[in-house]
Amino acid sequence: MPDFTAPGAYVEETAFRARPIEGVGTTTALFVGPARSGPVAGAGEASDDFPLLTSLADFERIYGRPAALRFHGAKAINYLAHAARTYFQEGGSRLHVARVATVSQAPGDDGATAASAVLAAGDAAGALAIHAAFPGEAGNGTVTVTETATPATAAMLASAPAGSWLRTGGDGTSADFLKTGDGWVGCTDPDAVVHDAGALLSRQPRLLALDIAFVDADGSETAWHALGYDRRHPRWAGEVLSSHNARRLWHPLLLQVGERVDAASLRSMLLGNAAAGAQGTTRCQWPLSGGSDGPAPTAGEYGHALRLAGTLQEVSTVAAPGADVAMQALVAHVDGSRNRRFAVLDPPQGLDIAQVRALRRSLDTAHAALYYPWVAIARPSADPGDGPPETLLLPPSGFLCGIYARTDVERGVHKAPANEVVRTAVGFERAINRARQDVLNAEGVNCLRWFEGRGHRVWGARTLSSDPQWKYVPVRRHLDYLQSSIERGTQWAVFEPNDERLWAGLRQRIGDFLLAEWRTGALQGTTPEQAFFVRCDRSTMSQADLDAGRVVCLVGVAPIKPAEFLVFRVGQATAAA
Template sequence: MPEYLTPGVYVEETSFRSRSIEGVPTSTFGMVGVTQYGPVRHPANDIRMATGPVLVTSLTEYERIFGGLRVGLDPCQLALAARAFFGNGGRRLYVQRVLHATEDGVGAGPVGDFARLGIPSGANPPVLEWCARWPGSVGANIKVVVKFRRSKNIQVGTQLRGVLPGAAVETAALDGAGQAPTIPDDQAPGTLLIVERQNGVLGYGDGQGGFNQPTAGQAAFHITTDVEVHLGDRLDVYTGLELGSEHRRFIGGVLQAVDPADDTSLVWLRTPPGQPEPDATAMLAAMLAADDGAYLTGGSDGSQPGATELEGKPADPDGLAPATGLAALGEIDDIAIVAMPDSTNLSDLDSAKTAVDALIRHCEQQRYRIAIVDPPDESSISEVRAFRSKFDSKYAALYYPWLRIIDPTGPQDPSMPPTTLDIPPSGAVAGIYARSDIERGVHKAPANEVVLGITRFVTNVTYARQSVLNPEGINALRFFEGRANRVWGARTISSDPEWKYVNVRRLFIYLEHSIDKSTQWAVFEPNNERLWGSIRQTIEDFLITVWQTGALMGTRPEEAFFVRCDRTTMTQNDLDNGRMICLIGVAPTYPAEFVIFRIGQWTADSRRS
C-alpha cells in the first residue's frame, strides 16, 4: 500500500471496474513481392535507407510509392493484386518489396540498379549527380528540371532583411539614383555569397572562415531554386530550396538519400564519389546547365526473386540489417491476412511449393494471421488438386481459379477488343475478407460474396467439379447466372475437422489476439484471487460483446462461452512457478454450408401430430 508518513489529507484515484479488451483489426492485408519501384534493401543503399513494410490505403497511394502495374514489360502481380484488393473493399495494405539485386554499388557502371544523371550533362567528371532513390528500370523515366528565383532587393543600408544563414545572395551595385538595378529574370546569377550570422549581424562568409558585412551602395538578391521531378503523370515540385548547407531548406538536405523531407521522393542529389563539394555558384550553374529534356539513365529491375528471397530474413538483433521479405511483415502486429502473388511467377512447381511453405510457416509462427494461397497459373482441376495435396494447415486457404480482367495498361483502341490479363485470386479474395469483416464481422464466412472488377473466371467451375474440389479444401470461384461471379467456398486447407472453416479460424485468431494484447497488464501482478477475478471479469465482458454480435452460439451467454480462472485451473506447482492459467471455452457459429429444405406431401384435411 502507499506510504503515509506525514499527517495530512491524501486524495487518490482508484478504479471500480474491470479493464476492457479492445478487439484487434482483422482486415489488414500484407503482401510481399516484386514492385516497379519503391523502398527496398539494396547492397548499394545506406543501411538507414532500408524501410520496413509500407502502409498504403488506396491504389493511388500504392502507385505513388511503388509505381505502376508493370515491371518492365511484364505485369506486376503484386500491383494487380493490390488493385483487386482495393477494388473489392480492402482499406489497409502493407507492402514489402523484394528485389534480386544485380549491382553492388550505385556507381558500378551506367546500367546499375539505380538510374542517375550527371550534371552538367556530358561533364566528366560531373559536378553533381541526380540519383534515383530506389532501384528499378523505371528510374530511366525520371526527369529533373531545376529553375531559379531572384527576389527583390533584400539589403537596406548595410543590413540584410528576410533571409536566414545558409541563404545564397547575389550582389550588385546600386545605380546613380541609389536604386537596385533591374536584372532580367532569365539572366543566370553570377557569383553567389552565402549568408552567415556573426555577433547577431547577417553578413557573408568568404569561404576561409572570414566574415564580411554588407557594404553601403550595394543591392542583394536572394537566389533560391525550384526543383521539378517528372515521372509519367506524376509531378513532384519542391520550391524555395536554398544553396547553403546551413539552411534547413538546403537542396542537398531536402533531397537527400536518408530521411528526406518527402518520404516518397523519387531522387536525391549527391556529389560524385571522390569529387570536392561545389560552392553555391558552381552548384547552381551545374544544375541550370542540365538539359530540361534529359532523363536519368540506367536502372535495372534485377532478376526474378526466388522462394528464399521472398521468404526473406529476420532483422539482425543488433540492428545492423533490417528484416526482408516475409520476415519483415512479421514485424507488423496489425496484419491479419497475408499473400504472396509472386509465388506463381516461380519457374517450377517445386519452387512454388517452397514459397507457399514459407508463407504458411510464417502464419503458423505468427499465429494471428491467415494465408491466402494462389494456385499455379493455367492449372486444370487435376493439377490444382495435386497442388493442394502438398499442404495441410489451419492457417491457410486456397482459392481456384485465376481471375481474368481487362488489362488496365493495354492500348485504348475503340476499334479493337480490349486486351485481358489473368491474375491470381489472392488480392481480390483478401479484399472480400476485408469487406465482409467491415459489413458483418470476422465471424461471417467470407463466401457467397461478389467478386468485383473482373470479366470472368479463367476456368468454369461447375456444380459437378466443385463436388470434387470442396471436400479437399479448395474454395471455388464460380459464376452464377443472374448472381454474378462469387466466392463459393470457405474452407481452410487443414485435415483437422475442428478447423475446417476459414471464419472459425479467423474468429479464434481475433479472440486470441485481442485477449493477448489487452491483458499484458496482468504480468507481474500478485497471483491471487483478486487478479483471477479481475481476469475473469475482463474476458467475460469481452466475450459477451462478441456473443451479442452473433459470433457465438447459444441464446444465453452461459451457452456461448465459459471462463475459469481459480484454484481449479491452477495447481500449487503452477503458483509456485509464477503461472496464472485461465481456461476459456467458446462455441463458434459454423457457416451454413449446406442449406437443406426437406419437403413432402401433406394431406390438407389431416391434423399435425
C-alpha cells in the first residue's frame, strides 16, 4: 500500500485477471553427434556450445556440410548432418546440436585437432598464426588475404576511423601514415605528423583496406571485409577474428596476434610475398593444415555432452542419429532429466526382425521410442541428369523428430505422431508387412511402412515402457507438456503467503489451463469434471506441510489415447430385426 501523505486523487494500476498458464514449447529438438566443424560440447562456455538453429543453412554455416567424417582416416557417413537436413525437411524448425568429439589435449595425441598456419614463429608475444576456430578435417582449407588501395577524397580522410592506414605518393616516393587522435602519424617516422588532412590530397592518398576470406575443405566460403591492421581500428583484424568472437558469431577462423606485433609487422606478415594484382590489390594465400576429426566418439563422450545440454530448458525431443554407442546414454538422460524430455532411438543398421526384438527387450523406459527400419532417401549429391538417383540409408530419428514437431504444430502434442507421411523417404531398408508388424508392434517397436496409394508412413506410436499406463508416445509427451507448463506457469506463487487465497488462485489458474486443454480435444470426457480435477486445500496438506512451507496441489487428468485399433462389427440382419 503506498504511503499517502498529501490530500489529492491517486490513480493506481491493478490487474483483474488471473495470471494465465501458457503451454511450453514442444517442437525443439536436440541432436548429439560428431560433425565436420562447429563448437564441441564442453570445450567452451556451456551457453556457447548449443546455438539455436532454425534452418539447414544455419546448421551448415556452423557445423559444416554433410561430407563424410574421417575417424583416424577411415571414412564415416555424417549422420548428424543428414539428420539435420531431414529434420527441417519433415517439418522441424528449432534445433540444438551438441557436437561430440575427442579433442586433442596435447601435441602428439590422437584427438581431433584444429587446422592452422604459422606466419611468424617465436615467442608468444611476437608470433602470428591463423587457426581454424574449431577442430576437424574441414578446417584444412585456404585463407586468402587481400589488400585494396582506394583513392581517398577529403571526406574519406575526414571520416576515416582511428587506426586507418594511408599510403601517399607513387612508386619509390610513397609514405605510409596511421590515423590517430592527433592526426596522421608516419608509420616509419613517428615524428612525421600531418594535422591537416587537406595537405595530403596533393600526394595521391590511398586508404588501405584488408579483406580475409576462408574456404574450408568442403568448399564453404566465409569472408571479412574492411579490416584494419592497427589495434585502434574499430575492425582490427585481431579482434574481429578473435576466439570470443568466433564462439559468439560462429566464425570459422581465428587470427592469433602476439602483443608485440604492431600494425606494420601485422601487414608484413599477413601479406608475406604477396603479388600485386589488378586495380590496386595485393593478394596472398595461406593453406591451413593439420586439422583432424580424431577417433570416433565414445559412449562416455555422448553422456558428457548430454549432461551439459541439460541446461537447455526448451528441448522436448533428443536423438543421437546413427550412434549405436549412445543408446544407453540417451535413455539415462531422459529418465533422469528434470526437463522432461523424450528420446527417439535408432536401431543399428542392418538388424533383422529377431535382432531388433532382442534389442527392444534390453530397454525399458517410458521416455523413449524405438523406430525400425532405417530410411532410404535420394542421395543429396545425385545429379538428376545421371539417371535414377542413388539412395542413402539414414537412421530414422532425424525424420521422426521432424514429424514430432510437425504433428505438434498442426494437431497438438496429444496427437500421436503416427499415420504421418515420411515426406523425404523413397524406401526403407527392409519391407515391413502386416505379419512382421504384428510381432514388432506388440513388443513396442514402431514400424515404418509403405502402403499402396498412401506412401511411406510412420505406423506405430508406442514407448519402450513395460508399464501399460505409459504405453503410448502421445500420453507420455502430453503429460510431460502439462507438468512443464504448470511448473513454469506457477512460479509467481513461490514465497506468497501460504493460505486459502493462494490455494484458490492456484486452483483457478491450473483449472483454466486444463479446461482449455479439454476444449481442444486433448483430454477425455464429455464434461470438464470427467476430464480433470484440481485439489489444493486442507485435504491435500497437513499442518506439517504448512509449517515446512509446502503447498501440495493434486492434479488429475484423463489423457486421450490414440485409436490404435479400429474394429467394425458387420453382420446380416433382416428388415424386421
